[in-house]
Amino acid sequence: MAGLPIHNDCGVWHDSGKWLKGRVIGMKSAVVVGAGIWGTSLALRLAEAGWRVTVVEQHQPGHVRQASAGETRLIRSAHGRDEWYTRMAWQARDAWRALEERSGETLFVEAGLLWFARDPDGWEADSARVLKEVGVPHEIWEPERIGRVFPDFVGDDLAFALWEPKAGVLRARRSVQVIAKLARAAGVEFVRGRALPYDGTGVVLGGEVLRADRVVWACGAWLPELFPEVAGLEVTKQDTFHFGVPAEWSAPRVPAWVDYGVSVYGHGDVDGVGMKATSDAEGEPYDPENGTRMVSPASEEMARAYLRKRFPALAELPVVFSQVCQYISTPDGHWLIAEVADGVWLMGGDSGHGFKHAPTLADYMVELLDGDREPEPWFGLGDRTAARGLRTSGLTE
Ligand SMILES: Cc1cc2nc3c(=O)[nH]c(=O)nc-3n(C[C@H](O)[C@H](O)[C@H](O)COP(=O)(O)OP(=O)(O)OC[C@H]3O[C@@H](n4cnc5c(N)ncnc54)[C@H](O)[C@@H]3O)c2cc1C
Structure with a gap:
């Protein structure tokens, strides 16, 4: 040089x-x-x-x-016992609102987010404690109440749900x-x-x-x-899926949701792209520049298997949008x-x-x-x- x-x-x-x-x-x-x-x-x-x-x-x-060019990304404050990220995410919400005001664009769909908790004393309970300390609005819901939010829901294995009303979906x-x-x-x-x-x-x-x-x-x-x-640092391929749901599954009527214990998340339809339902488990090692951007049938089956269990009416709906992205993870x-x-x-x-x-x-x-x-x-x-x-x-x- x-x-x-x-x-x-x-x-x-x-x-x-x-x-x-x-x-x-x-x-x-x-x-x-x-x-x-x-x-x-x-x-x-x-x-x-x-x-x-x-x-x-x-x-x-x-x-x-x-990674930032996903159709959508969730914004939530719950981070288990971690107060630092909780505070940062909560402050970020105001910052996103300020960006919307300045740009005149709606970037944030405040649909709320439900965490499905299987363990009464697990990650979600820790999150609720920290949310309270930091002053982030939240509620604890009985599992029956979740069924009133989603048109079709099976939650008989859940201990409770943690509701973050100020969370939601960003148009990434x-x-x-x-x-x-x-x-x-x-x-x-x-x-x-x-x-x-x-x-x-x-x-x-x-x-x-x-x-x-x-x-x-x-x-x-x-x-x-x-x-x-x-x-x-590890780079992994992440396949994401959006299913072609009927109108009543649209955000913000239908909130975002995370089943943290089994690493699956999603949200109601935003902008007609379909309801997102995707595994958060880390995929295969991946080359972000030259790797194929085709999702795999195995990943789709993983998403459908989850829908069959939690949202059975959606399990056979078509995938209307899919995207390959990548995580770069530290240990x-x-x-x-x-x-x-x-x-x-x-x-x-x-x-x-x-x-x-x-x-x-x-x-x-x-x-x-x-x-x-x-x-x-x-x-x-x-x-x-x-x-x-x-x-x-x-x-x-
Ligand atoms: C499937 C998926 C779901 C996710 N869900 C969420 C979520 O719900 N909520 C959330 O908060 N986060 C989520 N994330 C994480 C989030 O998307 C990332 O944290 C964020 O996008 C990282 O942004 P970045 O700017 O660091 O990286 P990137 O968006 O990847 O940008 C890096 C940029 O650097 C450029 N670049 C690299 N090397 C060079 C070079 N040598 N010269 C010039 N340019 C270069 C690249 O072209 C690229 O544009 C998700 C990620 C994925 C993959």
Whole structure:
């Protein structure tokens, strides 16, 4: 790479070799690699905080390979005993509402969310305790009451349900596009290209080296390929299914739901895409760039087997929409947020539960990049003890 032109204030060259932007004295600069929900949200917040920001994305914000481009993502505050993520998710709800106001788009369908609890003293009971401490609205329901919400429901094995009325469904892909648009309007420069790490602190893009005060690699499932020295990250194929339900199964009339104990979740029909019902169990190892985006018959059968048990009237309905996505998981489900060289940060390992948090996580990242706080110890690069709990029990039946 010797001899590459180097840009010290994160300006970016045209092919002609001219600066896209001039140098602004005293303005902090950042390069964010990756325009998923984490990268775009961070870029927006940095720009609003007065930083000069360049986002490098190999495809386009909201492209179908990125984890953030799912049709929908759930937003919920319950996180078992974990208070930190509970608070962050609860604050994120207001942040999503603020984004809706600013953009004039409805990104959040507040359908509420029901957690189906099999164990009276399990994860959902822990969640209810923390929700109470944090002040998140919730109720405990007798299993019979669930049957009044869903047109067809079998819950005779359940101890109770935990109801989060302020939870719901985010229009995920649309959100990325909307936030990217807000970021552009706030002055963020988006550049298309595949970036590579350079010399510890720089970014190579199309034969040029970009340097900035801060570089953030928010590269989702592409992170292990870029930083193979980071141990413990696993990328898995996740097949999702939406079933062609009748009108009475639409959100927000029908809420979102999670059967945490057997790692299945879904929500009522949003935008005519069908009712989502999908296993949350981690799939096969996966290549996010070249892996096939075809769902497997085995995954569909898993989803149908669950419907047969819980929502029997839906079990034979057609799949009207399906999507392949990927998780990038750490051993314990905590994200990876770490400064790996002076001013260079990794922001990844979302472990399948990062979407909802994006706007508040972006605020948190701005404080880290400004040096106003240290990252929480559980986000570090050190060894981690394998654990479940932030997203799923890891069990299936
Ligand atoms: C099936 C499924 C269901 C989920 N459900 C939920 C849910 O209900 N609630 C929730 O909160 N979360 C959920 N998640 C997790 C959520 O989608 C992710 O946490 C979130 O989308 C991660 O966003 P990201 O920006 O880190 O990654 P991504 O969206 O994957 O974006 C990374 C971007 O980086 C770009 N990139 C990578 N390498 C380079 C490079 N070298 N140069 C330039 N660009 C590069 C990629 O092209 C990509 O656009 C789910 C995930 C999946 C797969």
